[in-house]
Amino acid sequence: MLQIGICDDEPLLLNEIKVITEDCLQRQQAFSILSTYTDGRTLLYEIQDGKHFDLLLLDIEMPDLSGMELAKQIHELLPDALMIFVTAHYKYAVDAYELHIFRYIPKNQLKTRLPHALKDAASFLEIQNTDSYIISSQNLFERIALRNILYIEKDGKNALFHMAYDKNQNQDPANQTKRLRKTLTEVFDDLHSDEFYFIERGFIVNLRHVTGISRCDCILTDQTHLPISQSRLPEFKKKLNLYWKNKV
Numbered sequence: 001m002l003q004i005g006i007c008d009d010e011p012l013l014l015n016e017i018k019v020i021t022e023d024c025l026q027r028q029q030a031f032s033i034l035s036t037y038t039d040g041r042t043l044l045y046e047i048q049d050g051k052h053f054d055l056l057l058l059d060i061e062m063p064d065l066s067g068m069e070l071a072k073q074i075h076e077l078l079p080d081a082l083m084i085f086v087t088a089h090y091k092y093a094v095d096a097y098e099l100h101i102f103r104y105i106p107k108n109q110l111k112t113r114l115p116h117a118l119k120d121a122a123s124f125l126e127i128q129n130t131d132s133y134i135i136s137s138q139n140l141f142e143r144i145a146l147r148n149i150l151y152i153e154k155d156g157k158n159a160l161f162h163m164a165y166d167k168n169q170n171q172d173p174a175n176q177t178k179r180l181r182k183t184l185t186e187v188f189d190d191l192h193s194d195e196f197y198f199i200e201r202g203f204i205v206n207l208r209h210v211t212g213i214s215r216c217d218c219i220l221t222d223q224t225h226l227p228i229s230q231s232r233l234p235e236f237k238k239k240l241n242l243y244w245k246n247k248v
Contacts, residue, residue: 002032008059040065060087
C-alpha cells in the first residue's frame with residue numbers, strides 16, 4: 001500500500017493533481033492512500049509526528065514554506081521517499097534536479113507528464129520494496145527489505161543487522177536487530193547491491209541511510225555515528241558522492 005502526500009496551496013490545482021494521481025494508480029493497479037495538504041507546514045508537522053510517505057507531490061511556489069525548503073526537510077526525515085515537484089516556472093528545474101527530485105512537472109503539462117511520472121514512481125517503489133535479504137538460521141527464517149537496513153556490524157562470529165525503526169509499521173523499537181551466523185564478507189557478497197559499502201572491517205553501511213561524513217565518522221539517518229577506516233575514507237567519499245548524484 002503506497003502512502004502518497006500531495007501539497008499545493010491552490011485548492012483547484014490540488015484537486016486536479018489528486019484526480020490525475022488516483023486515476024493513474026488505479027490503472028496501474030497500485031493500491032494507495034492519498035493525503036492532501038494546502039500548506040507545507042502542516043505536511044511537515046505530520047511527518048515529524050511520525051506519518052510515513054512513499055511518494056510526495058509538492059508545489060514549489062508556496063507561501064511561508066517553499067517546496068524547495070520543504071523537500072530538504074522531508075528528505076532528512078524520509079530519505080527513501082520519492083518527491084515530484086510541480087511548478088509553473090522552469091527556472092526551478094535545475095535546483096530541483098540538484099535536490100535529486102524524482103521528477104519535475106510543469107503545471108501546464110500536468111495531464112500529459114504527471115501520469116508518466118507516477119507510473120515510473122510506482123514501478124520504482126515496487127522494485128524498492130521487493131529488494132530483500134533472507135536471514136536463515138536454526139531458529140529464524142525471515143526476509144528483510146534492503147532499504148530497511150541501516151548498517152551491519154561484526155559481532156564475534158555473527159553479523160548483526162541494525163534495522164531502521166518505523167513506528168507506522170507497529171514495530172517494536174527494542175527488536176530492531178537481526179543476528180546471522182555469517183562473516184561480514186559473506187553477507188556483503190550475498191547482498192548483491194551497490195547501495196552497501198564496507199566503511200571499516202567491522203561495519204557495512206547502507207548508503208541510502210547515510211546523511212553525511214564528519215571527520216572520520218559516517219552519520220546515519222538515526223544519528224548513529226560509525227567509524228570509517230582512514231584507508232577507505234577517500235573511496236567512500238567518492239562512492240557516496242556518486243550515489244547521491246545518481247539517486248533517483
